[in-house]
Structure formats: C-alpha cells, structure tokens
Amino acid sequence: MDHTIAFYQACIKQLLSEYEALQTEDSRVELVFDDERERYVVMRVGWFHHKRIHHCLVHIDLCDHTIIIQANNTEDQLDDDLVDLGIPRENICLGLLPPDVQEYVVQQRRERQQSLQSIFHNQPGEQRQATLQYA
Numbered sequence: 001m002d003h004t005i006a007f008y009q010a011c012i013k014q015l016l017s018e019y020e021a022l023q024t025e026d027s028r029v030e031l032v033f034d035d036e037r038e039r040y041v042v043m044r045v046g047w048f049h050h051k052r053i054h055h056c057l058v059h060i061d062l063c064d065h066t067i068i069i070q071a072n073n074t075e076d077q078l079d080d081d082l083v084d085l086g087i088p089r090e091n092i093c094l095g096l097l098p099p100d101v102q103e104y105v106v107q108q109r110r111e112r113q114q115s116l117q118s119i120f121h122n123q124p125g126e127q128r129q130a131t132l133q134y135a
Contacts, residue, residue, distance in 0.1 A: 011085040012040050027053045038062035068095040
C-alpha cells in the first residue's frame with residue numbers, strides 16, 4: 001500500500017472533488033487545494049437573496065503523514081471514506097473533536113470493527129455472505 005504524501009494528497013483531492021456536484025443556483029462550491037502548505041478546503045460561496053453565503057464545508061490538513069480533519073460540515077464520515085481509499089485509520093486524526101473525545105471515538109470504532117470481524121469469522125459461509133451485505 002502506498003503511504004506517500006503524494007498518495008495522501010491524491011486521495012484527499014479525489015474525495016473533496018466530489019463536493020463540486022453540490023453547486024446550486026444560489027451558490028457554487030469552491031475547492032481550495034494548497035499542496036505546498038498541505039491544506040485542502042471546500043467552501044460554499046454565493047448569495048441567497050441579500051444574504052451572503054460563505055461557508056466552509058470541509059477543511060483537511062496534512063501534517064507528518066497524518067491527515068487531520070479540521071472541519072466537516074457535511075453528513076459524510078470523511079475518515080471512513082479516506083480509509084476506503086486506502087489510507088490507514090491510524091493516520092487520520094479527527095481534529096474537529098477535543099483530544100479526549102478523539103480517543104474515545106477511535107476506541108469505539110475499533111471495538112465496533114473487531115465485533116464485526118468476530119461475527120464475520122464465526123459464521124458458516126452462507127451466513128457470512130449475508131452479514132457482509134447488511135453490515
């Protein structure tokens with residue numbers, strides 16, 4: 001598995017580029033990718049009648065081979081999406097949460113993953129396939 005900075009940058013850009021489809025007649029989605037400073041932002045910008053729209057949807061920083069999710073104002077689980085793209089979960093930090101809560105969330109997800117794996121590995125073949133479809 002590729003764990004270079006270039007791979008991480010490509011994964012982040014691929015994930016965030018999907019948000020461009022959220023454009024509306026009142027606002028556009030701007031992607032701000034800064035490879036030099038390793039900062040990646042998705043902004044919603046526009047006008048709704050006489051009200052200015054200027055809202056950060058997602059902000060991700062890359063620091064020492066760690067992806068830090070600084071803001072996620074979407075309903076998506078960005079960390080899960082990044083893992084699906086091939087980034088190890090231990091290299092993703094939920095910077096939008098206080099440090100004590102970050103560790104709690106990480107622990108809960110590990111326990112859930114271990115629970116699903118133990119259920120999956122202790123089932124006969126047909127049940128195992130059904131569990132995969134509904135997990």
